[in-house]
Amino acid sequence: MEWYTRYRHELELVFAEAEKRISSFPAPLNTMGQEYAAQFNPLLEDSTRNYICYLLPFWVNEIADLQPDMIRRLSLGNVYIMLSFLLQDDVMDTGPDDWRSRLALAQLFLTESMDVYRALFPPDSPIWDYYRLYVNEWAASVAKEGRSDDFQENPSGISGKASPLKLAGTGVLLLSQQEHLLPAVTDMTDQALLILQMADDWADWREDLNEGSYNCLLSFIGAEHGVGYRQGVYAEEMIEEAVYSRNVLNRYAASAAELAYTLSERRPIIHGLASFAASVADELAEAAAYIARERQLLLSGGLQYLLDHGGGPSSS
Template sequence: MDWLHAYEDELRLVFEESRKVISAFPEPLNAYGQSYLDQFNVFKLDSHKNYICYLLPFWLQDRCSLSPALTRSMSAGNVFFMLYFFLQDDLMDSRETPADQALPLANLLYVEFLSIYLPLFPADSPFWSYFNRYITEWADSVSGEAGRDYFLNDRIRISHKASPLKLSLTAALLLSGQSPLIAGAEEMLHTVLLTLQMLDDYEDWEEDLRDGNYNCLLSLARTYAGAAGEPLTEAAVKDFIYITGGLAAYAATAEANHLMLEDFPWQLPRLLSFHLVLVKNLQQIAAAIEAEKQLLQAGGLDYWLSRHGNLS
């Protein structure tokens, strides 16, 4: 995993600096902010590992001739912006998130992000037009996913849920005088973000089914079940995953994404390596399910069904 281990020392500095900045927030937002940061700190056990957010500036460093200090600063900016949007996601998805703390903290994080980028780009820089577009893409995506089936009909909007991440990519290309590459680089990142969301949705499908959240895997399962417009049951999803081999089809989409990435004329090798890990994870999960099913088919089907619940 060269896409991670080569940058561990730098990432420690990023999280240490981010924690230092947040610790200076007014009480009690400083404690709340540090606790929230820990939920995504790659060096904390059981944290959510949003690798692409922290690491994208480092993957761009050589290709865009970024100094180590600027690269760390952009990574920290990504951390602040990530937390800003995740707090909003929490407020939209859960009634348990304390709005009286989450909203003020989110605004402080937003200001810290701006404090990094404002000195880099004057007001008339095209960066701010990209900034407006990416925020608009995010808003459109998160507000429409409940009523539109993005995975079947408009997959780019799945990637748009993470559109703000493109800011560090666009910033690096602008700073290095490579603005003609921005459109293609955006498309490349969209492909990675789609596969990343697909893997997350496999891991979260039971929770998303229970909470009524949109989920790529559930979208595909609903199609296989012929349940368009109807509530999807847990039994139908398990039938799709464990009986009909639906996860193999799901993983095939991720593999097709990787083939597209390999054809892009402009490459970020460590972004490609990261994406391959995502694809292999899905393929290995699908293969393990199929292998176990084959082993149990000869006299062991009852055992299989008992392990995976009532699938019929």
């Protein structure tokens, strides 16, 4: 995980600053905000490690060479963007009782992110046009979720719900006078986000199935059955049969590995981003291999049981 360990100290500074700013929020949102941010702090045990959200500017800086302090500020801005949009997603997905407080906190996080970016970019900077573009992509993705099968029909659209986090990488290229690289780097970021979503959807398929949320693995299984998304193959037993008996996770992981390989071949090469995507694809492959081994052990165990108890074909 050199793509992470190389920047661990930088992230200590970023999250310390984030926590300091959140402490100034009005009560009780300051405490609520610190508790929520802690859930995504990679330096803490049992946190959700959304590495790409805050490491993206460090990775893109491999081709920019901006000063570390500037990259830390872009990362800080992305931390607040991450927290703001994740909170909104949580409210939409679960409808919690404290939704008013959560939405208020999301707005405070978003305001902090804009304060960070305003200190780096003047009002006439192209960054604000890109910000509008990324928020529009997010809004469109949220509004149509579950009504289209993006994994089969428009894979690049899968990353729409995470589009706002692309702002930090965009900021690096604008500050380093390399806006011409934006189409390539943005597309590469979307590709890495797709791989990450594929891995998340393997981990969350039961929850997504129960909640009716869109899920790439469910889409993949549906396509193998030759039917449209959610048209008759999404009983839990069918998914389990596909995963544990028909090796579907091997094929799903192989498609993620292929995406990761093509990302490593893209130019300009961004080693941190490509290595991160490869590590996510590797985790999927490891999960598939584990299931395959467990299935083989069960099969071998069943055969051994028959042999031990005189089963098997008759010798007469």
